[in-house]
Amino acid sequence: ITPPRAPAPPPPPRRGTAVAAAAAGTWAVLTARFAYERIKPGPKTPGEAATMLVTSAAIPPAAVLHRVRGLAVHRRARSWGGPRAVLFDRDDTLIRDVPYNGDPERVEPVPGARRALDRLRDHGVRIGVVSNQSGVAKGLIGAGDVRRVNARVEELLGRIDVWEFCPHDDGDGCKCRKPEPGMIERAAERLGMLPSDCAVIGDVGGDVEAAAAAGARGILVPTRRTRPAEIARAPETAPTLAAAVELVLGGRRRR
Ligand SMILES: [Mg+2]
Ligand SMILES: [Zn+2]
Known part of the structure; x- marks a missing residue:
């Protein structure tokens, strides 16, 4: 009597690539929209637009870094409305x-x-x-x-x-x-x-x-x-x- 064959291993997952691509697409759309909102009020010179594009890509990660650092520094603090x-x-x-x-x-x-x-x-x-x-x-x-x-x-x-x-x-x-x-x-x-x-x-x-x-x-x-x-x-x-x-x-x- 031969034991039943083990089921074939599943194909290697490719989902990671798709998720990364979707995330990159979302990032590009959100960054473009953020940049557009910042360029819209003017002055609409090429220099200003370039600055806004570059900083629009840089601001969100900087803000996240800032927040993460704040959470780390104050990780032992409790939110408490009562007297100190x-x-x-x-x-x-x-x-x-x-x-x-x-x-x-x-x-x-x-x-x-x-x-x-x-x-x-x-x-x-x-x-x-x-x-x-x-x-x-x-x-x-x-x-x-x-x-x-x-x-x-x-x-x-x-x-x-x-x-x-x-x-x-x-x-x-x-x-x-x-x-x-x-x-x-x-x-x-x-x-x-x-x-x-x-x-x-x-x-x-x-x-x-x-x-x-x-x-x-x-x-x-x-x-x-x-x-x-x-x-x-x-x-x-x-x-x-x-x-x-x-x-x-x-x-x-x-x-
Ligand atoms: Mg007294
Ligand atoms: Zn007195």
């Missing part, structure tokens, strides 16, 4: 408010603060703090005290990319004390962003008003001391710091 930075109020948002505190030993994070900030860090979102410290203007604490307290905050909560604090008081007419937008604008600038790239999270109306004035997204996390009218006026609220951060991340994938 979150600027937090300090007192009663990240740490318990101890009025006019200049003592690093009295710094106590609010529950979940470290985890909330780490969530943002995991997603490549930059972190800043924008804090009114009128105790400086009142002479109750010095700028050095503020910086020592801030350093303690970083020990407990991890690295903060940018700190801004306003040492002024009501009536000083400064542009930084919240609800003025100055600290948010400055923090965004130091991060190389626009305020519209930032969300601001705070516990009082002045925090979210400053955000609105700067063109940033404002999220209020009320405490027992937050007035009902401030809550009613807030553009967005969240029950906890963690919830506010999830609102910011809203479905964003881990980096």
